[in-house]
Amino acid sequence: MFSTDRFTLTLVAKSVTRLLLAATIAYGTITVADVVPAHASETASITLTNNKQAIEHAKSLNVLPEGTIVTKAEKRHSGEWEIFYTTDEKDKNVRNHHLGEIWLSAENGEVLFYKASMSSDTVSSDKGEQQVSFEEAVLIADRFIQELTWKLGSDTWIYNFYPRSNYFDWREGAASETSERRFHGINYHRAHEGIRYESNYLGITVDNVTGNVQSYSVFWQKANFESSANMISFDNAAKKMFNDVIPFLNWSDNTGTNKKLVYSLHDYYVMDAAGKFPASLNQETPPFTDKIKPHYQAQLAKLRLLSLYELDRSYIGDGTTNKPYYKLRIKPDVPVFSAFYNAVQPSIDANTGEWRDFLNEPVTAAFPPVGDWLIDTAVPARAVGYTAAVVWNHELLELANEPIIQNGYTMIPFRELLTKLGAKITWVPEKRLVRASKNDTVIELTIDSATVVINGKAQKLDTPARITGGRTYIPARLVLEAFGAQVTWNVDSRLVLVTTDKSLPQLTAKEMKQLRFKAHLNWLG
Numbered sequence: 001m002f003s004t005d006r007f008t009l010t011l012v013a014k015s016v017t018r019l020l021l022a023a024t025i026a027y028g029t030i031t032v033a034d035v036v037p038a039h040a041s042e043t044a045s046i047t048l049t050n051n052k053q054a055i056e057h058a059k060s061l062n063v064l065p066e067g068t069i070v071t072k073a074e075k076r077h078s079g080e081w082e083i084f085y086t087t088d089e090k091d092k093n094v095r096n097h098h099l100g101e102i103w104l105s106a107e108n109g110e111v112l113f114y115k116a117s118m119s120s121d122t123v124s125s126d127k128g129e130q131q132v133s134f135e136e137a138v139l140i141a142d143r144f145i146q147e148l149t150w151k152l153g154s155d156t157w158i159y160n161f162y163p164r165s166n167y168f169d170w171r172e173g174a175a176s177e178t179s180e181r182r183f184h185g186i187n188y189h190r191a192h193e194g195i196r197y198e199s200n201y202l203g204i205t206v207d208n209v210t211g212n213v214q215s216y217s218v219f220w221q222k223a224n225f226e227s228s229a230n231m232i233s234f235d236n237a238a239k240k241m242f243n244d245v246i247p248f249l250n251w252s253d254n255t256g257t258n259k260k261l262v263y264s265l266h267d268y269y270v271m272d273a274a275g276k277f278p279a280s281l282n283q284e285t286p287p288f289t290d291k292i293k294p295h296y297q298a299q300l301a302k303l304r305l306l307s308l309y310e311l312d313r314s315y316i317g318d319g320t321t322n323k324p325y326y327k328l329r330i331k332p333d334v335p336v337f338s339a340f341y342n343a344v345q346p347s348i349d350a351n352t353g354e355w356r357d358f359l360n361e362p363v364t365a366a367f368p369p370v371g372d373w374l375i376d377t378a379v380p381a382r383a384v385g386y387t388a389a390v391v392w393n394h395e396l397l398e399l400a401n402e403p404i405i406q407n408g409y410t411m412i413p414f415r416e417l418l419t420k421l422g423a424k425i426t427w428v429p430e431k432r433l434v435r436a437s438k439n440d441t442v443i444e445l446t447i448d449s450a451t452v453v454i455n456g457k458a459q460k461l462d463t464p465a466r467i468t469g470g471r472t473y474i475p476a477r478l479v480l481e482a483f484g485a486q487v488t489w490n491v492d493s494r495l496v497l498v499t500t501d502k503s504l505p506q507l508t509a510k511e512m513k514q515l516r517f518k519a520h521l522n523w524l525g
Helices: 051-060 134-147 167-171 234-244 298-306 372-378 414-420 476-482 509-524
Strands: 002-004 009-011 069-075 080-086 098-105 111-119 156-159 183-192 195-207 213-221 248-252 260-264 268-271 309-317 322-330 337-339 342-344 347-349 389-392 404-406 409-413 424-428 433-438 441-446 451-454 457-460 466-468 471-475 486-490 495-499
Touching (some): 051 069, 051 080, 051 098, 134 156, 134 183, 134 213, 195 322, 234 309, 234 322, 260 298, 298 347, 298 509, 309 372, 372 509, 389 509, 414 424, 414 433, 414 471, 441 476, 471 476, 476 486, 476 495, 495 509
Parallel strands (some): 195 309, 389 495
Antiparallel strands (some): 002 009, 069 080, 111 213, 156 183, 183 195, 195 213, 309 322, 337 342, 404 409, 409 471, 424 433, 433 441, 441 451, 451 457, 466 471, 486 495
16 A cells, blocks of 8 residues: 655555555656556467466466456357456455456467456545645556556557546535545546557546555457558648537527527547548537527637537547547536536537536636647637737736737737736827826827837837827837836737736746637637
């Protein structure tokens, strides 16, 4: 079991039911691995003629642990050796801690099927105070997998980041079931050529108080896979998804009393290796014949709805082989309405643009970050539609008046920005002069003049203040910096970055992309 202190979690192997792993966690540097190697290796072919050979071969493949009891080992009519095993150790409900089933080819000894489950002999019902975060638990599970020695071929395990949402509990104001549990559940899919195969899986539970790996279960079966070499590229698949996935109008009437016209998308879309959408793997769009023109624009609804989705690759079987597909599906942590293993993602009110849940109630829960696939496709760097946008202390400002570019310089709306800065604004119409003051700093600009006066001293402007559309625009950098703000320009996303809080860290590339997407939505809206 794991012993834990403030900085480390260490697993000590004591018996067959005490899982083998050593993990060290430095708090604050936890990362979640996307793909985890299964330490698989190929073994020499061997003909299995009796159950003793089959059992010994299973041990050599590390799929039959030492100390377990074989309860059945016999040859099936189809030619495979079937082995069942367990242990004497049981829990308080007299259930075995460790169970497993193995099928081996009699012809060459390879593993055809493997299913096993193991749980700890020490289970506490005390919830306790959580000491291990979910991200830390994922790292523990990753390390556990790295210590597994099953010889199941050359495939790996890939983290399954598609959990079910607990939005319904959240919406009702109750604590979610997950938050009340003592254990973190971490799931993985088998991965072939780096592509997830959801029919095979590995689940691990980690005690969120002690850091103990509490249990695991695995299902693995020999499968045939078609090569992914001829798949269209990820970038082309992203463009195809973006162009071809279209929101549909429908009446959301799940309560019978609160009918709403909404934009919706299906919960998933599947594209084959050639970029086609097979009808057998995709959902049919319901017909909508009402002659109604919604007030909220469809393009904006499409971008917002697609922001809920992630693009991934997945193998899907057709009965004879498993073929690689691109799959667009709801991102983790999207507030979906879940019931009886079905999940309904939010829709957008076609008239107001509000997010609506399954019961047509407004969605106020936070949404996860937008996927890179969508930002890179819809709003690529240096190809944005808006002129410029302003980010203030890492938050995008929703300005009533968009910045403009004059003589290559960014001009910002005078009153909106300097009011945000806390400056006092004065307009002197007879002199066509704007004045801003804060603390001991006073700035005066005359419209169409190439001179600015700061605390009584004249300075040359690169471009003069001007009036456009009845609004006064001023050069961003010089004026804001005069009041102590730090101003930088991000050319890829055309963002004016204003910082007045010097304790803020520098924006990351991912954060910059998120801001670019938000600025694009504001511009469209």
